[in-house]
Amino acid sequence: MTFTYQMTVEDAVSFQKELIHHTEEHERRRKVWMKYMRAILIGIGYVGTLFFPYRPESTALHILTAVTVGFLFALLLTPLLNDLYAPYMLRLNRRFLQKSQTWPKETTLQFYETHVEVHSVSTNIHRTTQVPWASIKKVNEDETYRFLYYEEDEALIIPKARQGISEAEQLEIDQTLEKYLSTSPNV
Structure with missing residues (x-):
């Protein structure tokens, strides 16, 4: 996905x-x-x-x-x-x-069986982060974002409702996170 x-x-x-x-x-x-x-x-x-x-x-x-x-x-x-x-x-x-002159960042989020991969591109900076599902320590969320913490101060930011992410895709993200994460979100 x-x-x-x-x-x-x-x-x-x-x-x-x-x-x-x-x-x-x-x-x-x-x-x-x-x-x-x-x-x-x-x-x-x-x-x-x-x-x-x-x-x-x-x-x-x-x-x-x-x-x-x-x-x-x-x-x-x-x-x-x-x-x-x-x-x-x-x-x-x-x-x-x-x-910092690095905004906005074009971000691609990919879900795999073993990990989550985030590619971000801004100006000349290309960054890829791979986070195994098992290393996600906690999940917090607010009205507009989910934060998948893999360190105390590092997390993957996943928007809930955003241009470019339809309701069907949002439902798919919800189901994928429920499937792979053993921790429940903290609101």
Whole structure:
């Protein structure tokens, strides 16, 4: 079975979004990012209190007030920081991918008895990836894509509904994946 379609920047960004929400690497990066951002917020809160018109007579009390306000500032804004990690990383990845000048990629997906083969062509770059069915560790999917993970951060991206892939072909892809994969998709 052979299917041909074009991979775009949005397809790659969708995969990055999937990685941000489902990999341990991004969980570690999120924790480090949160620590740095909290430190910055504590500093902003501390510096902000230095400009208050009210100043206690005791320097120690003034510093204690400034540190307390800094920590409160960081504590109150922590949920916002946690929500900003994914959009920030997606924006960075989208910018990087758009600058790479390799999009769109003409992609051919072939299913064999023993493996899946993906041929992608963009400008002068020809890439072929062969993934044995047994090495696919997990399958995640969203509304528009299936991600067949063969490494923690590497996956085959298979669009569900796309120009160039008819409903009949989509049904054929579904049946083939059910036949060869022992893992069920995680939505």
